[in-house]
Amino acid sequence: xxxxxxxxxxxxxxxxxxxxxxxxxxxxxxxxxxxxxxxxxxxxxxxxxxxxxxxxxxxxxxxxxxxxxxxxxxxxxxxxxxxxxxxxxxxxxxxxxxxxxxxxxxxxxxxxxxxxxxxxxxxxxxxxxxxxxxxxxxxxxxxxxxxxxxxxxxxxxxxxxxxxxxxxxxxxxxxxxxxxxxxxxxxxxxxxxxxxxxxxxxxxxxxxxxxxxxxxxxxxxxxxxxxxxxxxxxxxxxxxxxxxxxxxxxxxxxxxxxxxxxxxxxxxxxxxxxxxxxxxxxxxxxxxxxxxxxxxxxxxxxxxxxxxxxxxxxxxxxxxxxxxxxxxxxxxxxxxxxxxxxxxxxxxxx
Amino acid sequence: xxxxxxxxxxxxxxxxxxxxxxxxxxxxxxxxxxxxxxxxxxxxxxxxxxxxxxxxxxxxxxxxxxxxxxxxxxxxxxxxxxxxxxxxxxxxxxxxxxxxxxxxxxxxxxxxxxxxxxxxxxxxxxxxxxxxxxxxxxxxxxxxxxxxxxxxxxxxxxxxxxxxxxxxxxxxxxxxxxxxxxxxxxxxxxxxxxxxxxxxxxxxxxxxxxxxxxxxxxxxxxxxxxxxxxxxxxxxxxxxxxxxxxxxxxxxxxxxxxxxxxxxxxxxxxxxxxxxxxxxxxxxxxxxxxxxxxxxxxxxxxxxxxxxxxxxxxxxxxxxxxxxxxxxxxxxxxxxxxxxxxxxxxxxxxxxxxxxxxxxxxxxxxxxxxxxx
Numbered sequence: 052x053x054x055x056x057x058x059x060x061x062x063x064x065x066x067x068x069x070x071x072x073x074x075x076x077x078x079x080x081x082x083x084x085x086x087x088x089x090x091x092x093x094x095x096x097x098x099x100x101x102x103x104x105x106x107x108x109x110x111x112x113x114x115x116x117x118x119x120x121x122x123x124x125x126x127x128x129x130x131x132x133x134x135x136x137x138x139x140x141x142x143x144x145x146x147x148x149x150x151x152x153x154x155x156x157x158x159x160x161x162x163x164x165x166x167x168x169x170x171x172x173x174x175x176x177x178x179x180x181x182x183x184x185x186x187x188x189x190x191x192x193x194x195x196x197x198x199x200x201x202x203x204x205x206x207x208x209x210x211x212x213x214x215x216x217x218x219x220x221x222x223x224x225x226x227x228x229x230x231x232x233x234x235x236x237x238x239x240x241x242x243x244x245x246x247x248x249x250x251x252x253x254x255x256x257x258x259x260x261x262x263x264x265x266x267x268x269x270x271x272x273x274x275x276x277x278x279x280x281x282x283x284x285x286x287x288x289x290x291x292x293x294x295x296x297x298x299x300x301x302x303x304x305x306x307x308x309x310x311x312x313x314x315x316x317x318x319x320x321x322x323x324x325x326x327x328x329x330x331x332x333x334x335x336x337x338x339x340x341x342x343x344x345x346x347x348x349x350x351x352x353x354x355x356x357x358x359x360x361x362x363x364x365x366x367x368x369x370x371x372x373x374x375x376x377x378x379x380x381x382x383x384x385x386x387x388x389x390x391x392x393x394x395x396x397x398x399x400x401x
Numbered sequence: 402x403x404x405x406x407x408x409x410x411x412x413x414x415x416x417x418x419x420x421x422x423x424x425x426x427x428x429x430x431x432x433x434x435x436x437x438x439x440x441x442x443x444x445x446x447x448x449x450x451x452x453x454x455x456x457x458x459x460x461x462x463x464x465x466x467x468x469x470x471x472x473x474x475x476x477x478x479x480x481x482x483x484x485x486x487x488x489x490x491x492x493x494x495x496x497x498x499x500x501x502x503x504x505x506x507x508x509x510x511x512x513x514x515x516x517x518x519x520x521x522x523x524x525x526x527x528x529x530x531x532x533x534x535x536x537x538x539x540x541x542x543x544x545x546x547x548x549x550x551x552x553x554x555x556x557x558x559x560x561x562x563x564x565x566x567x568x569x570x571x572x573x574x575x576x577x578x579x580x581x582x583x584x585x586x587x588x589x590x591x592x593x594x595x596x597x598x599x600x601x602x603x604x605x606x607x608x609x610x611x612x613x614x615x616x617x618x619x620x621x622x623x624x625x626x627x628x629x630x631x632x633x634x635x636x637x638x639x640x641x642x643x644x645x646x647x648x649x650x651x652x653x654x655x656x657x658x659x660x661x662x663x664x665x666x667x668x669x670x671x672x673x674x675x676x677x678x679x680x681x682x683x684x685x686x687x688x689x690x691x692x693x694x695x696x697x698x699x700x701x702x703x704x705x706x707x708x709x710x711x712x713x714x715x716x717x718x719x720x721x722x723x724x725x726x727x728x729x730x731x732x733x734x735x736x737x738x739x740x741x742x743x744x745x746x747x748x749x750x751x752x753x754x755x756x757x758x759x760x761x762x763x764x765x766x767x768x769x770x771x772x773x774x
């Protein structure tokens with residue numbers, strides 16, 4: 052099966068049912084489309100969004116953790132699986148503790164990443180230390196995987212003298228030069244064009260085996276900076292992975308109120324960017340997807356868009372009570388049937 | 402040498418002449434002002450000099466910066482062919498397409514991209530085609546660039562970042578090709594804001610700005626791109642940021658300005674001297690953030706009077722900051738209220754530009770009022 056590349060999909064869908072009725076008779080190399088052949092047709096036909104299939108998401112495991120028949124066996128061993136599992140569990144326990152600490156009034160604020168542990172772990176394991184990471188605020192699992200300690204997380208959240216940020220920012224605004232993880236800032240999506248610039252800098256610095264990865268949510272992808280970034284990444288050929296965590300919510304705003312198109316993945320092709328969509332709760336699939344994205348970036352020095360499909364189990368933050376805008380059953384449904392941690396456990400290291 | 406693009410001013414000049422004649426005993430004041438001042442002559446005095454205008458001097462600065470910093474990049478809209486104001490002429494040929502390149506038409510993208518590049522330690526010189534179009538980038542500049550070092554506890558910074566933008570009146574620019582947005586950025590701790598007034602100044606200040614370890618907004622007076630010409634040292638030199646220059650020494654009144662306005666002020670000062678023997682001390686601030694409070698205060702303590710003049714609208718213009726700070730520090734030395742001669746509190750109009758700008762007449766009037774207070 053391999054990974055469904057959007058390029059193959061679009062070839063099938065676009066030239067097939069859409070314009071098959073009439074072929075154009077005059078082609079020209081178009082200045083407006085810099086060298087692409089532009090066909091002229093004299094049958095007026097619009098391109099409907101519904102004509103394109105929803106981009107499928109790649110997965111290796113089913114919801115119970117069994118490797119799907121026909122899927123690539125994940126290249127892993129017991130030791131690595133245990134390490135990933137421990138990491139995901141540590142992450143979720145740390146989140147629980149810090150959330151409760153905030154409730155006790157001992158820190159001012161916290162944001163959990165419950166439900167997205169596989170997205171963090173699977174993507175982080177695929178990267179190398181020299182890959183610069185920009186993030187939004189819900190990627191503590193990625194930073195921890197890099198080697199940032201739980202203790203250091205505490206320092207940042209407690210805003211004490213040992214915080215690398217010197218106590219200047221709210222909790223979860225972590226950053227660490229030695230772990231090559233740029234400091235978080237609250238404004239959303241500002242990091243996305245910055246990542247394109249950082250990737251370009253990597254080219255200037257001759258860093259051949261490096262890319263930049265930038266994480267953001269599906270809500271942040273509505274910001275102008277997202278569009279600016281993808282366009283810059285494509286035109287300036289930046290080795291950057293645009294990694295979107297689509298977890299279904301931007302605070303209380305569900306994705307049906309965030310966009311009308313086929314998620315974030317559908318935008319990549321519009322910018323001329325190769326795109327991958329993955330089941331964000333399947334840690335093996337996320338790893339393989341990120342590895343492939345990194346390979347394209349580094350070997351071909353161009354950007355890649357990844358959309359990781361998941362669900363935000365927790366509240367937006369400690370200032371949010373999500374029961375006000377979604378039913379408990381929906382959350383429990385995800386926890387029970389599509390839980391990234393139990394899926395890894397269920398895979399039994401197969 | 403320096404000539405304003407002047408509409409036929411017959412009616413206006415008669416009105417203005419009458420106005421001025423009523424308040425001062427004088428010969429008629431001309432509308433056009435000569436290119437009134439030259440850059441600091443002591444700067445790089447040993448070097449060979451060449452005649453350059455403002456955009457050539459800026460080009461020279463960038464070329465030198467790029468030579469000595471092999472990963473430095475210049476980018477923005479239309480910079481590849483030389484730029485709409487020719488500031489980047491020849492640079493792509495000299496340094497290659499990887500280092501001098503066009504970006505898509507998107508200021509927020511230019512700013513974000515520049516910040517990311519600088520965060521990796523690479524020198525980024527980002528051009529905004531007009532200062533009037535810098536606002537989409539405001540979030541990136543104010544919320545990100547300015548705060549990058551502070552918020553990360555020093556783990557990261559964008560010190561190698563410089564934004565360049567043409568600003569100010571040009572004779573026919575109207576609302577969106579004439580703005581002076583310096584005040585918005587001066588209100589942002591973490592940035593530096595620099596405005597040169599002549600080619601010599603521009604080259605030295607730009608080199609200093611590029612090499613300064615903080616994000617700098619470098620505003621270039623577009624009026625002067627072609628019209629300001631002088632002998633500029635051809636080699637490498639810097640003019641210190643944060644230090645004002647006393648362009649003309651005087652004893653009766655201190656006049657503070659920056660950029661193109663300095664020449665207007667020099668004209669007014671000359672008329673004041675000619676017609677009433679008023680001795681004006683003219684100061685070019687050069688850097689607005691951080692501004693050289695000490696030099697201005699020292700001058701005001703000597704003269705007891707202060708006028709600040711800029712094209713930007715009066716309310717909350719940068720002159721308000723200087724006023725407040727100087728009255729704080731020099732209150733008992735002041736002989737008259739501090740005056741601000743500025744653009745009106747309206748958008749910058751087209752056909753009414755001549756009435757809008759704080760020209761030599763308005764400044765001359767202010768000088769007289771202040772001295773005779």
